[in-house]
Structure formats: structure tokens, C-alpha cells
Amino acid sequence: MMGVQQQQSSLFYNLNLDTRIRADHPLRKISQLIDFDFVYDEVKRFYGRNGNESVPPPVVIKLMLLLVFYNVRSERELMDTLPERLDWLWFLGYDLDSSIPNHSVLSKARKRWGMEVFSKLFQRTVAQCVTSGLVDGSKIFMDSSLVKANASNNSVIDMEDLTNQLREDYKKLEARLEERNDSSRQYVKKNSRYVSTTDPDAAIVNRGTSKLLFQVHRVVDEKAEVITATEATPGDVNEGHRMMPLVEQHQKNTGTAVSTVVADTKYGTIENFLACHDSGIEAHVPDLQRVSYKRVAQRGLFTEEGFQYNGDTDSYTCPAGHQLKRMKLHLKRSSIDYKAPSKVCAACKLKPQCTEGKSGRSIKRHLRQAELDVMREKSRSDESKKDIKTRQHLMERSFAYATRFNFDRARWRGLIKMHIQEYLTCAIQNIKKLMKTMEPLDQSVAN
Incomplete structure (x- = not known):
């Protein structure tokens, strides 16, 4: 009762x-x-x-x-x-x-x-911050941070090892894993072979040394640095995949439509650029493609920027002046391969600067390349560069302040409880912002 x-x-x-x-x-x-x-x-x-x-x-x-x-x-x-x-x-x-x-x-x-009650507590603090004028809501900043799991590396076992499967407690572990998967289906671990018997939800992540980690993802509004959205995942979940769910959560919690999202390079994927385009959101995010371009340039090879697309003929022209024609459609990747004949590439004087492949150089073009180019161009604007620089300090402050509340280590075990810890921590940080807006209370009134 x-x-x-x-x-x-x-x-x-x-x-x-x-x-x-x-x-x-x-x-x-x-x-x-x-x-x-x-x-x-x-x-x-x-x-x-x-x-x-x-x-x-x-x-x-x-x-x-x-x-x-x-x-x-x-x-x-x-x-x-x-x-x-x-x-x-x-x-x-x-x-x-x-x-x-x-x-x-x-x-x-x-x-x-469960975690819903604590989620409501966090949402109520966001709503109060909005009412108090602490949230603008149109421009948001996001990032993630790793959190140490409350489990030892010694608890990790190889699920494919026959000797482990013969252990009496193996079936109990499998049952626990099935039960946990039912409650966290949206988060799929990259490595399901090595599992901690203490906390199966934690993921092994290699950051110089392998550790059992969770990951928390946050959205922070610039006006008063109020946390408007958050979630927890296993440590090996790609943070770039959580951009749009966090945007949706922010809009639900604040009742404000997002016009600009600011994040780091890991969020600069094709999927995120196009999702932002479809939602009418500017993505001030470094383009992940630029990273691959740098790697190609370091090898002394031409990047895709050196290939000119011809809309009239639906083909590319390479730096040597040869034509790369449409060759293959990849529906799953929503892309098209363009390639010059192998004989042409083999006889080209610029081949050493173009490709190391025997069959010649190929270029991939997304089916929505025109829209993608527009979003990438905006991400390189002066305003975008300024926001990206601001994001670094703003998000670092949010996570650094959270360490006062033991944010960087899980108090309990399990993904649901990691959610609870993060909701409580973010609620407290928002309450701290609200406390600054309160007028001093007279002692006689308080008593």
C-alpha cells in the first residue's frame, strides 16, 4: 500500500x-x-x-x-x-x-x-526553465561522454568459449541477457561476444585500454546552458546515430522547434545532414567526409573534390580529363558508382596520384547529392565555424560540472539505472540554473 x-x-x-x-x-x-x-x-x-x-x-x-x-x-x-x-x-x-x-x-x-518517473522529473525541470525564460530552444548543442560502468574487467567472459558455456551459471546469464534486451532493443552493441557477467548492459570500449563503459548523450541550450534532452546507451553506440532522437526529445520537452543543431565531427554523417535538411534544420557540424578526404590527401592521391560532375551527361570528369560514366546503382546505400574504363585508367599518366587500385578509380554519388551539397556548404559557413567552437566549451562545461555529482562513474548496474542516474544528474544541474533566478527569501518569511 x-x-x-x-x-x-x-x-x-x-x-x-x-x-x-x-x-x-x-x-x-x-x-x-x-x-x-x-x-x-x-x-x-x-x-x-x-x-x-x-x-x-x-x-x-x-x-x-x-x-x-x-x-x-x-x-x-x-x-x-x-x-x-x-x-x-x-x-x-x-x-x-x-x-x-x-x-x-x-x-x-x-x-x-523503472526510469519513467525520473524522466518526468527531468522533463519538469526543463519545462520550468522554459517558463522562467532560461531556454531559447531554436539553437541546440549536443555531445556525448563515456561513463565507467560499475563492473570490473575481470567479469568479462567470451560467450563463444565452450568452457564458459559449460558453466552452471551460463544459462542464468543468457536469461538475464534476453530480459535486458527486451528493455533496451533500440541500442545494439557492436561487440556482443564479450559480456560482463556483472553488468551485461555495459559495453567494452577501447580507449587506449579496454574498459566497460556506458555513454550519455546530452542536448544543451545556449542561452543559460540548460540541459533539454538526454539519454544513456552502451558505450559502443555511435553517437552520430542519436542526433535526431535527441532533437525530437528536445522539441518535445521545450515545445520549441529547432532551427540549428551544433555538434562535432562524429555527427557529420550523410544520414544526419539529410535528416536535418528534411526537418528544415541547419546542421552546423563538421563534415565527416572531410576526414576521409584528409586521409586520401595524406596518401598523395586526388580527393573526390578534384572530380567535376556534369549534370547534362550524368558523368564525372577526372583531373586528367577522362570521363567517368554511371556504372552501378546501390539501393541500400542510396548511391551510384561512376567509373572510367579500366584500360583508360591503366594508361593514364596521373594514375599514381589518382588510385592504387588495379581496376581504376571510381566515384560514389548519393542519390540526393544536390541536397547534401547544400547542407555541407552551410556547415562550412563562418557562423557554423563560430558555433562549433562555442560548442566545445559549452558541452565541456556541462559534463565537467556533472562530475561534482559523480557523473563519470555508474552508481548502479544496468542501462535502465544508468538512465535514472543521468536523469537525476541533469535534473539537478537544471535546478541549479533555476536557483540562480530566485530572489533572496527573507529569513522571517522562511521561518
Whole structure:
């Protein structure tokens, strides 16, 4: 049965905790800003009408907020410290003689509620930032950051190793993997062969050394650096694939249409440029194709920029003046191959500067190349270059500030719980922005 929180009463000797909390205390400001009672409607379906009365849901979500806000190492430590902190007791609506919940209450709530409640908390902070005029919404900046999983590399096993398959606990691991895949189908790991028995959702990522990692993705609005969208994925998910889902989440959370998205090179894919074109969004993103051009140029070869397209004949002219004609259509890649006859390439004096292939040089052209060229040209504008430079510092600040709340290491295990941690962290960072807009509260009014 779901418990309902009662109003805080005066203590013995006419002592009330409210008189002991200063007017400008951060928790007093948070209490003014956030109505935690919203959680009753969000979680009521998880509780029955009979049985033992639970810890009130607003208290549970406040406890989790305290855990992250004060970067407490564990839930057990949080509960042990709680009786010693008058400000925490006041924030929770407790008295000095209130009974302290067992630390297991928090883990049970996470398992029962899932991540939707915490997503709603984050969304409400975004909505309040919009109402307070802290969000413009039209230009957004995005990036991702890796987070260490709460698991050791020693827990990784080879799923194709027969000796592991003979272990008694192998079937249990397979069952856990199937259960987890049902809850996170949209994220497909690149490497499913090596799996951590401790946290199967974490992915092995090689950054000099192989580590078990998650990845968090964020959208930040430039006006007050409010986080307007976020999600968590396994560490090996390509962040470029998450651009448009994050744009959609931002628009849903803020109610504002995006006109410009700013991101780094990994987001500069053909798919993202065309998706932005179709949505009427300018993509101030370095072109990923430029990276491949540099690699080709370093090998002393002509880049595709040296080949001139002729719309009238639907062909390319190479630097030596030879014609590359349309040869093959790739529907899956939405591209067309253009190529000169092998004999022509073999006899060309510029072949050493053009290709190392025996069959000659070929050029790929996207079916929507004209639209793609328009988007790429805009991405190289002076305004785009300025935004890309701004993005670097803006996103670094957002992630750097999050390290105060132990953002760079997973507190719990599993992708859903990684989502919960990120929602709580982003909600707190947004609340911090809201707190700066509050007028100082008179101590006599507070008491």
C-alpha cells in the first residue's frame, strides 16, 4: 500500500526544524521550486490498496536526489548520515524522532518504478526553465561522454568459449541477457561476444585500454546552458546515430522547434545532414567526409573534390580529363558508382596520384547529392565555424560540472539505472540554473 506523507509537526519543547534552516539554503530553494507530489500519480499503479504502508513516494525521490546532489557514496551511508543532518530531515519532511527508512527502500523503488518517473522529473525541470525564460530552444548543442560502468574487467567472459558455456551459471546469464534486451532493443552493441557477467548492459570500449563503459548523450541550450534532452546507451553506440532522437526529445520537452543543431565531427554523417535538411534544420557540424578526404590527401592521391560532375551527361570528369560514366546503382546505400574504363585508367599518366587500385578509380554519388551539397556548404559557413567552437566549451562545461555529482562513474548496474542516474544528474544541474533566478527569501518569511 502506498504511503502518504503527513505535514511536518512541531517537535517537543516547541522546536521545529523549519526554524533551523537558513533562508538561502539550497534545499529550501529546491523545495520552493519542485513539487515532488507529482510522483504520487506517476507511481500509484505500482501499489496495492492493502498491505503494509510504504515510504511515501515523494520521500523516496527526495532521498535519491540527496544521494546525487551531495554525492553520497552509497545508499547505506545516506541513511546512516540522515539522522545527523537537520537540513536533510527538514527537506524530507521528517522530525528528529522520525524513523529512518532502510536503505533497501531506494533499490526496491528503482526496480519497481523503472526510469519513467525520473524522466518526468527531468522533463519538469526543463519545462520550468522554459517558463522562467532560461531556454531559447531554436539553437541546440549536443555531445556525448563515456561513463565507467560499475563492473570490473575481470567479469568479462567470451560467450563463444565452450568452457564458459559449460558453466552452471551460463544459462542464468543468457536469461538475464534476453530480459535486458527486451528493455533496451533500440541500442545494439557492436561487440556482443564479450559480456560482463556483472553488468551485461555495459559495453567494452577501447580507449587506449579496454574498459566497460556506458555513454550519455546530452542536448544543451545556449542561452543559460540548460540541459533539454538526454539519454544513456552502451558505450559502443555511435553517437552520430542519436542526433535526431535527441532533437525530437528536445522539441518535445521545450515545445520549441529547432532551427540549428551544433555538434562535432562524429555527427557529420550523410544520414544526419539529410535528416536535418528534411526537418528544415541547419546542421552546423563538421563534415565527416572531410576526414576521409584528409586521409586520401595524406596518401598523395586526388580527393573526390578534384572530380567535376556534369549534370547534362550524368558523368564525372577526372583531373586528367577522362570521363567517368554511371556504372552501378546501390539501393541500400542510396548511391551510384561512376567509373572510367579500366584500360583508360591503366594508361593514364596521373594514375599514381589518382588510385592504387588495379581496376581504376571510381566515384560514389548519393542519390540526393544536390541536397547534401547544400547542407555541407552551410556547415562550412563562418557562423557554423563560430558555433562549433562555442560548442566545445559549452558541452565541456556541462559534463565537467556533472562530475561534482559523480557523473563519470555508474552508481548502479544496468542501462535502465544508468538512465535514472543521468536523469537525476541533469535534473539537478537544471535546478541549479533555476536557483540562480530566485530572489533572496527573507529569513522571517522562511521561518
